[in-house]
Amino acid sequence: MRTYILRRVLYAIPTLFGISILVFAVTRMAPGDPVRLYTFGALNITEEDIQGIRLHYGLVNPDGTERNIALQYVDWITLAVQGDFGKSLQYRQPALNLLVERLPATLQLATAALILQLLIGIPLGVVAALKRGTWIDNVIRVFAVIGHAVPTFWIGLLFIIVFSVSFRVLPSQGLLTVGHDVWDIPDRLKHILMPAFVLSLAGIANYSRYLRTETLDVINQDYIRTAHAKGLRERSVMYGHALRNALIPMVTALGPLLAVLVGGSLVIEQVFTWPGVGQFTYAAARSKDYPVIMAGVMIAATLLVLSYLIRDIAYALVDPRIKVK
Amino acid sequence: MTRHIWRAVTVAGLLSLIAAACAPSGPAATEQQTAAPAAAATQGPVSGGRIIVGTFVDMQRANPATSNDSGSSAVSSKIYDSLITVDPKTGEAKPWLGTWTVSSDGLTFSWTIDPKANWSDGKPITANDFLARVKMQARSKVTPNKSVFNDIEGYQDYSTGKATSISGIKVDSADPKKFTAKFTRVFCPALTSVFGSAPMPDHVFGKYTVDNDPTKNVDDAPENNAPTATSGPFKFKEWRKGDQVILVKNENYFKGAPYIDELVYKVVADTSVLAAQLKTGELTVGSINAPDLAGFQTEDRLKIYKFNQVSYTYIGWRANNPNVAFLQDKRVRQALAYGIDMSAVVRSVLLGEGTKNLQHHPSFLWAAAPEKDLNPYNYDKSKAEDLLKSAGFAKGADGVYAKDGKPLAITIVTNQGNKLRETFLQVAVEQYKQIGVKITPKVEAFEALVPKLTGGSPEIEAVIIGWTNIVEPDSFTVWHSSNAASPTKAGNNFVGYSNPEVDKLLEQGRNGPDCSQATRQKIYQQFNKILNEDQPYMFGYAPKNLLVIDGRVQGVDPGPFNAEGLWNIDKWWIKK
Numbered sequence: 001m002r003t004y005i006l007r008r009v010l011y012a013i014p015t016l017f018g019i020s021i022l023v024f025a026v027t028r029m030a031p032g033d034p035v036r037l038y039t040f041g042a043l044n045i046t047e048e049d050i051q052g053i054r055l056h057y058g059l060v061n062p063d064g065t066e067r068n069i070a071l072q073y074v075d076w077i078t079l080a081v082q083g084d085f086g087k088s089l090q091y092r093q094p095a096l097n098l099l100v101e102r103l104p105a106t107l108q109l110a111t112a113a114l115i116l117q118l119l120i121g122i123p124l125g126v127v128a129a130l131k132r133g134t135w136i137d138n139v140i141r142v143f144a145v146i147g148h149a150v151p152t153f154w155i156g157l158l159f160i161i162v163f164s165v166s167f168r169v170l171p172s173q174g175l176l177t178v179g180h181d182v183w184d185i186p187d188r189l190k191h192i193l194m195p196a197f198v199l200s201l202a203g204i205a206n207y208s209r210y211l212r213t214e215t216l217d218v219i220n221q222d223y224i225r226t227a228h229a230k231g232l233r234e235r236s237v238m239y240g241h242a243l244r245n246a247l248i249p250m251v252t253a254l255g256p257l258l259a260v261l262v263g264g265s266l267v268i269e270q271v272f273t274w275p276g277v278g279q280f281t282y283a284a285a286r287s288k289d290y291p292v293i294m295a296g297v298m299i300a301a302t303l304l305v306l307s308y309l310i311r312d313i314a315y316a317l318v319d320p321r322i323k324v325k
Numbered sequence: 326m327t328r329h330i331w332r333a334v335t336v337a338g339l340l341s342l343i344a345a346a347c348a349p350s351g352p353a354a355t356e357q358q359t360a361a362p363a364a365a366a367t368q369g370p371v372s373g374g375r376i377i378v379g380t381f382v383d384m385q386r387a388n389p390a391t392s393n394d395s396g397s398s399a400v401s402s403k404i405y406d407s408l409i410t411v412d413p414k415t416g417e418a419k420p421w422l423g424t425w426t427v428s429s430d431g432l433t434f435s436w437t438i439d440p441k442a443n444w445s446d447g448k449p450i451t452a453n454d455f456l457a458r459v460k461m462q463a464r465s466k467v468t469p470n471k472s473v474f475n476d477i478e479g480y481q482d483y484s485t486g487k488a489t490s491i492s493g494i495k496v497d498s499a500d501p502k503k504f505t506a507k508f509t510r511v512f513c514p515a516l517t518s519v520f521g522s523a524p525m526p527d528h529v530f531g532k533y534t535v536d537n538d539p540t541k542n543v544d545d546a547p548e549n550n551a552p553t554a555t556s557g558p559f560k561f562k563e564w565r566k567g568d569q570v571i572l573v574k575n576e577n578y579f580k581g582a583p584y585i586d587e588l589v590y591k592v593v594a595d596t597s598v599l600a601a602q603l604k605t606g607e608l609t610v611g612s613i614n615a616p617d618l619a620g621f622q623t624e625d626r627l628k629i630y631k632f633n634q635v636s637y638t639y640i641g642w643r644a645n646n647p648n649v650a651f652l653q654d655k656r657v658r659q660a661l662a663y664g665i666d667m668s669a670v671v672r673s674v675l676l677g678e679g680t681k682n683l684q685h686h687p688s689f690l691w692a693a694a695p696e697k698d699l700n701p702y703n704y705d706k707s708k709a710e711d712l713l714k715s716a717g718f719a720k721g722a723d724g725v726y727a728k729d730g731k732p733l734a735i736t737i738v739t740n741q742g743n744k745l746r747e748t749f750l751q752v753a754v755e756q757y758k759q760i761g762v763k764i765t766p767k768v769e770a771f772e773a774l775v776p777k778l779t780g781g782s783p784e785i786e787a788v789i790i791g792w793t794n795i796v797e798p799d800s801f802t803v804w805h806s807s808n809a810a811s812p813t814k815a816g817n818n819f820v821g822y823s824n825p826e827v828d829k830l831l832e833q834g835r836n837g838p839d840c841s842q843a844t845r846q847k848i849y850q851q852f853n854k855i856l857n858e859d860q861p862y863m864f865g866y867a868p869k870n871l872l873v874i875d876g877r878v879q880g881v882d883p884g885p886f887n888a889e890g891l892w893n894i895d896k897w898w899i900k901k
Contacts, residue, residue, distance in 0.1 A: 033776040036815065040775050042393045042469035043802040044518070047814060049471045056466040090385045090394075092467065092544055101566060165601045173598060173607070174568055178377050178589050273594045275567030283383075283567075288772055
């Protein structure tokens with residue numbers, strides 16, 4: 001098992017390298033110039049000032065010519081492997097620190113959404129399977145399709161209009177009410193409810209469909225028939241035998257879901273002004289804050305790789321037939 | 326009295342940044358909409374409470390020496406006061422932290438700082454604090470404001486490390502509250518640009534700038550983001566990044582402690598969220614767009630302050646782009662001015678909350694030319710077509726004018742997400758079609774558009790964008806031919822305007838030798854008349870600022886030369 005994990009970690013390294021090269025190239029080649037952008041409106045600025053700032057950021061060579069992108073990448077990666085992702089061009093603080101500061105907000109949102117997905121998605125899937133073909137099943141299935149098809153930002157805005165503007169029952173933006181203590185848990189729960197639910201919708205849809213299929217699969221197995229034949233009560237057949245087995249494959253669905261949560265939060269954080277990694281990275285991408293974009297993408301990529309790793313390990317643990325090669 | 330002069334603004338104006346959030350700007354004719362409770366008069370100001378201001382951008386650095394963005398300026402202007410202040414009603418520079426006299430040659434300013442003026446930690450504000458500001462800006466590697474002090478004697482040598490002191494600034498050895506600043510040439514905007522730069526606490530920041538080591542600078546000082554000593558009405562309390570900045574009242578403020586306890590800048594996603602949060606009471610103050618106004622008419626709890634602002638939105642014609650060489654012909658540009666019904670645009674785009682604009686300076690600034698001296702270019706379709714014909718164009722079978730086989734076709738670009746500008750562009754497409762000019766509309770992300778504008782990209786044929794914060798009339802960087810944007814040299818003269826007469830006027834308005842307002846007024850009025858005749862821009866419209874504030878807030882008194890409307894925030898109080 002240890003070699004298996006080690007091997008998987010080693011595989012992850014070239015993946016992360018690949019991602020970093022790709023993102024680096026894309027951000028640098030996209031039109032726009034961060035220094036021009038930041039100095040826009042500074043009417044006294046001279047061309048020499050601009051060139052000086054560019055040099056300071058390593059965008060040009062000392063002789064004023066544009067620095068080769070490959071060389072810029074080498075500059076960046078040399079420091080990045082040592083944990084130094086550079087300083088944010090806008091905030092003048094280490095990019096990684098700025099993002100790590102925001103990680104708790106994103107993780108809170110993702111965790112809350114994950115819990116909602118499990119709490120709502122699993123029962124819906126099981127109920128749909130047990131009531132297969134009835135109107136309940138149909139309703140759940142339609143809901144699943146909608147949850148998948150409708151963009152989350154749109155649902156987010158809809159929720160804000162209904163619950164914040166019309167009924168004024170939930171706050172529309174941010175982590176907590178201005179002036180409240182950061183440990184005001186009820187206030188925080190009120191704030192997280194809407195974004196977490198909207199973020200969890202796709203997952204709920206996914207989970208309920210997935211679990212419906214799995215449950216249907218399992219209840220047609222021989223051992224369920226045997227359990228029934230033994231004279232076990234319906235309840236113990238369902239919970240003790242069927243559901244337990246149906247849940248095993250769900251473990252594998254957890255990995256990609258984590259990734260979806262981290263990725264999806266980029267949009268949701270924007271809509272609800274949730275001060276997390278997603279919102280910050282998005283703002284950085286808009287303002288061409290290269291070090292922050294790189295650090296943000298690398299964090300997301302690492303989380304993704306990590307979630308697949310966890311899935312693989314969990315899979316290997318749950319199903320001994322998976323052999324470590 | 327504007328507390329702080331927006332950074333470089335001083336010189337001519339700041340480009341309106343942020344798309345959706347087109348910077349809210351100040352007032353002139355203040356109309357208060359909903360019934361202002363008369364009972365307030367009987368009740369005196371009371372202390373306490375919190376004002377929450379909605380903003381679209383987070384602060385980046387609370388150090389005005391190294392920042393230039395509107396989010397940071399909003400915060401730093403509440404915590405750092407300047408030697409002077411700009412009167413929000415007239416735009417005039419007035420004594421604030423200091424008083425001044427100027428030598429007869431106009432080169433030396435002598436300053437005395439108010440004896441009562443102290444930092445929030447009790448230490449006196451002295452000449453060294455102003456010097457600390459100049460020095461930190463000189464040595465910063467990232468500041469966009471480095472050249473603000475270029476005309477102070479010895480500044481550039483200090484900046485590069487050739488000198489270990491700034492020869493032009495002399496602190497009085499007998500009185501630490503006095504200093505003189507000597508310029509190498511007369512610089513008429515000096516008061517607002519140079520002395521509008523807030524002094525920074527030497528006892529906090531002084532250690533980061535080392536006279537004999539130019540590699541040391543203030544760029545990474547932790548106090549940039551968590552100021553410990555402030556001179557303005559507020560002190561810094563906390564910055565919850567991406568969410569809010571919390572300021573608390575400065576009990577030691579030299580003009581008396583503010584009434585309100587806390588001032589919070591809260592980041593919101595966009596204009597519709599801002600409007601919603603004003604209605605729910607989550608925000609106390611916010612600037613809205615005209616199209617959102619309708620939703621506020623029924624909100625009795627809120628007051629709407631409408632006032633003029635020092636900004637306008639225009640269509641700039643690129644005269645130096647060979648793709649649209651016909652724009653070099655003044656008659657074509659004038660035809661384009663006659664060919665659009667700006668009164669209709671003001672009605673449809675601004676819903677009447679603004680005015681048609683005819684010149685570079687706002688009509689209520691002393692530098693503006695009187696309207697009677699300007700051509701209003703009232704909508705006149707046949708005049709527009711006559712001008713095109715006199716320029717040698719003939720209408721083709723497709724209804725578009727052409728000359729030598731080249732049709733009158735122009736691509737107009739504007740920045741994405743600014744609904745007002747996008748609507749303006751749509752109207753322009755429709756109306757110019759009527760006079761036989763083909764407009765291709767294009768919308769581009771702000772961050773991609775900016776380098777193309779300042780870099781004179783051939784992709785730009787015409788642009789809809791705006792100028793804001795035109796307080797000091799010096800417009801050298803926007804209109805002087807030496808600042809024409811080209812691929813080899815960036816500049817804020819995006820349209821490549823070049824007129825020797827205007828160049829000369831701009832030089833006189835900036836470098837004198839006579840900086841008196843009477844002389845400069847003549848210069849800039851002439852300048853505006855020429856621009857009005859030349860039409861390098863179709864000068865577009867000047868929107869009103871629509872500031873929505875909780876009805877309980879008292880003491881609000883906005884003026885056009887203070888963009889935010891918060892210039893007297895220390896005098897605001899909340900009725901219980």
